Amino acid sequence: MRRSIALLILLSPFLCAHAKSKPNPADYAITVHVTGSHLIDRGGYTCESIDTIVDGQRYLMRNINCQQTYVFQLGDYPARIVKEDKIHTYELMRIYEFLLPDGQTRQFQISGIPDSTTPSGTR
Secondary structure, three states: HHHHHHHHHHHHHHHHHOOOOOOOOOHOOOEEEEEEEEEEEOOOOEEEEEEEEEEEEEEEEEEEOOOOOOOOOEEEEEEEEEEEEOOOOOEEEEEEEEEEOOOEEEEEEEEEEOOOOOOOOOO
């Protein structure tokens, strides 16, 4: 019994380090408005694609985990930028992490910037 307790005490820092903590809503200060949601066949796997508006700019985004088989509900989602790369002024690579109502997160990468005259939901 004493050995079990000693072992548990020794392992507790490692167990706590691997426990997934809930995201802090204050870290998700960007509002992403989702205006369209689509499933796209990518030759053997399905990828979720969404039409969005961020700070007045329209973007097409795709789920970075292309194993989702659900369409995303329309509406506003708190988000944060988790990766951004601007090597040149004419190129953009950005990944947003959305905080979902149940506390889970999902990451989307910008996959397109539609013409401002193109109606939302068309490709």
